[in-house]
Amino acid sequence: MAIIRNTIAKKAVFEIIQLNKTAMSQTEIFAKANNICDRVTVYRILERLVKEMKIHKIVNVNGVINYAPCNSCSHEQHVHHDHLHFSCTTCKKLTCISDNRIELNIPSNYQVAEVFLTVSGICPDCLIIT
Amino acid sequence: MAIIRNTIAKKAVFEIIQLNKTAMSQTEIFAKANNICDRVTVYRILERLVKEMKIHKIVNVNGVINYAPCNSCSHEQHVHHDHLHFSCTTCKKLTCISDNRIELNIPSNYQVAEVFLTVSGICPDCLIIT
DNA sequence: TATAATTATGCAACATTGTTGCGTTTACAA
């Protein structure tokens, strides 16, 4: 069985994600990591953190993959987390909003894994500027 | 005011999207277009078709942008279309499933543009193979 | 139907995001 190591870089990346209010892309995380490790290593750390279910992987409306902390989220909720993501088209920030109860109406011959509910638009910060 | 032109390449791209059951990426559309035009032109045609609201732009769970026909979709529905997209993690196909009524619970200081409801998992075709 | 105006295209080059292979380093258990 694979042993999970808690390296310096991994701890740093995890902390960056946890301390941020909005979800972040690999590029943003790497920029904040202050050259603690290689670009590629950040990708691999993120992959591991998702597998260990410590962070969520969410795609914004532009197709950029973002990572958000997985705060109060049980094992079961993790894959079926129905909370809403707001993807700002101005600042490109992805924010986790709230838990939304969704009524899914999917044919039974589809095997559902995860549910993604993303709303695009303009976030409060960008609305003020405008 | 810009005049909209209906070029051969544009007609071809639109037809490809309309005839396909699942949503397609630029790569797939270009492959089907049989060198009717340049790779870049496909990107630009897709951009225009989205702006003209003839097709929908949807992101699959891997971050690849897909395009789907906008069949029975009024002007108002277009930006608020609440129908569900199934993103197969095996064959990567993106399918439009059905209209799902979603109860959105978003703070009023957010300006909503579009709603994306995407479910990942395994589609019927891939389940049979397994 | 000929022509002017401007939309659309092709090509080349670039930018961003994400992946892979491989030799080296490091964390952790014993």
Place this chain on the structure above:
DNA sequence: TTGTAAACGCAACAATGTTGCATAATTATA
């Protein structure tokens, strides 16, 4: 303290998307 597997760095690659500019094609209208 040390062996071993996990993690890392580097370099190279792959996929997807974008931009600038000269040229071609479409459409209105004269």
